[in-house]
Amino acid sequence: SETNKPVDTRLIKICKLLEKHISYYNWVGFYFRNGGKEELILGPYIGEPTDHTVIPFGKGICGQVAVSNENFVVPDVSAQDNYIACSITVKAEIVIPIFVNGENIGQIDIDSNTPDPFTEADERFLEFVCEKVAGIL
Numbered sequence: 001s002e003t004n005k006p007v008d009t010r011l012i013k014i015c016k017l018l019e020k021h022i023s024y025y026n027w028v029g030f031y032f033r034n035g036g037k038e039e040l041i042l043g044p045y046i047g048e049p050t051d052h053t054v055i056p057f058g059k060g061i062c063g064q065v066a067v068s069n070e071n072f073v074v075p076d077v078s079a080q081d082n083y084i085a086c087s088i089t090v091k092a093e094i095v096i097p098i099f100v101n102g103e104n105i106g107q108i109d110i111d112s113n114t115p116d117p118f119t120e121a122d123e124r125f126l127e128f129v130c131e132k133v134a135g136i137l
């Protein structure tokens with residue numbers, strides 16, 4: 001899909017705020033469905049650059065959320081077999097889908113260098129963030 005500069009500027013600010021203020025959020029980014037294709041495209045993010053700018057539906061934690069429409073909390077990435085490693089420092093991951101008119105159009109993806117850091121409070125908070133993001137897309 002086409003880039004939308006004003007929206008991307010706001011999304012990068014959200015990434016920066018989350019990474020700055022929550023110590024165990026070490027890589028924060030957005031992936032969006034690529035139009036009608038069954039793949040995700042990396043959007044705005046903060047943290048180490050990743051080679052995984054395109055992720056097919058079903059592949060990795062992100063690709064699984066694209067098809068499940070459910071939050072995916074991974075306390076220990078080394079225990080996952082369908083996982084795409086972006087950095088060897090990452091210990092845990094959380095992915096929350098973004099819905100627009102009931103449709104899963106993307107997700108927020110957060111990697112942590114801390115083992116098992118995510119609680120239900122993170123899920124509720126990030127669902128709230130994703131609802132706000134859906135409202136500006």
Ligand code: SME
Pocket residue numbers: 027029050052055059060061062063082083084085086093109111
């Ligand atoms: N770990 C993700 C890939 C994206 S990176 O974390 C930025 C996954 O398994 O889908």
